[in-house]
Amino acid sequence: MQYSLTVTEVNRYIKEIISKDLILSNLWVKGEISNFKSHYSGHLYFTLKDEKSLLKCVMFKTQANELKFIPENGMGVIVRGYVSIFERDGQYQLYAEEMQPDGIGSLHIAFEQLKKRLHADGLFETSRKKKIPILPRSIGVVTSLTGAVIRDILNILERRFPNFELKIFPVQVQGETAAAQISRAIRRLNELNCVDVIILARGGGSLEELWPFNEEIVARSIYESAIPVISAVGHETDFTIADFVADLRAPTPSAAAELVLPDKAALKSKISNMDARLRNSLKGIVARNRHRYEKLRDSVAFRQPYNIIYQNRLKLDVLNRYMQKSLLAAKESADARFKMLAGKLDALSPLKILARGYGIVKSLDTGMIVKSVSDIHKGSGIEVGLSDGIIECKVESIRERRKIIL
Secondary structure (H helix, E strand, C coil), rough: CCCCHHHHHHHHHHHHHHHCCCCHCCEEEEEEEEEECCCCCCCCEEEECCCCCEEEEECCCHHHHCCCCCCCCCCCEEEEEEEEEECCEEEEEEEEEHHHHHHHHHHHHHHHHHHHHHHCCCCCCCCCCCCCCCCCCEEEEEECCCCCCCHHHHHHHHHHHHCEEEEEEEEECCCCHHHHHHHHHHHHHHCCCCCCCEEECCCCCCCCCHHHHHHHHHHHHHHHCCCCCCEEEEECCCCCCHHHHHHHEEEHHHHHHHHHHCCCCHHHHHHHHHHHHHHHHHHHHHHHHHHHHHHHHHHHHHHHHHHHHHHHHHHHHHHHHHHHHHHHHHHHHHHHHHHHHHHHHCCHHHHHHHHHCCCCEEEEECCCCCCCCHHHHCCCCCEEEEECCCEEEEEECCCCCCCCCC
């Protein structure tokens, strides 16, 4: 019977062959990331691809923590590692130990990624930036004691405003431990609450040398600081994440010293000018009020204060007479009209007619006024209304008036 191998033995044998290959044991592979997955364990799983092929890849947590940027789908990279086979699945893959962006530096990509993320979190919002005090009583400086930065700051502060108070918190501004030290210094100054403003300063350098000021831990400490922070890192053309988060960015450490304290001589001159302007303004106000007072004092209202009362009293008397005359005339006119209307009404009154011997005949049966002999009949009861009373009668006979024909 022919000898056979198990699946595990075959995969193990292939793995040994691949591991002995000098090229596959240490090679650089260029491709585009796809199917990227960051596992909760910290391992990174992804696929490198080009126009024709795919290559499975894995980067373990230890190596992934060394990356300065976060890999993303579609990103072109160059990966260093070795090819081996995963015996359980019988699948070969690239075990990545190092990764670099293809064409753009990893620090540049990391800078843009962190900048985008912090901007989305609101760390760059202008509305939350605190105002720098005009004349701080105490200034805190977070920087290195060994560089020229602190000497430049001291020289400028002494020249501009000699009687200042400065508290220096020395830190490393370059290297792996620098970011943690800078963050701790900012938080400590906030705990002590011993300064009115903090200057975060460092001289110029390459992107790698300035990198501690691009770390998220530093950005968060600046954002959470209750004390205003001025970022003065590098030269005028250098920008760091700290610049975007800080309450104020100074192009250089020397410029930060000029921004944090005014020039004392210029300030005294400005105060003197403002004092002179204030005094002149007050003198002008006093002069205008004095002139107004003198004008009012010499006016008729002050010389004869009761004159206006007397004048108004005379006007009131005249108006009262006019009102009485007007009321009397209206009353006389109303009386005359009343008498005229009463005369007309009296002339038309039925009582006047009755007083001349006439009467009003009314039927007792119908209660209607009798206007014609045809309205009653013999034996009907009638009522005759006279000017001084009423007579009730009974009709004995009816005679019609003969018509006279002309």
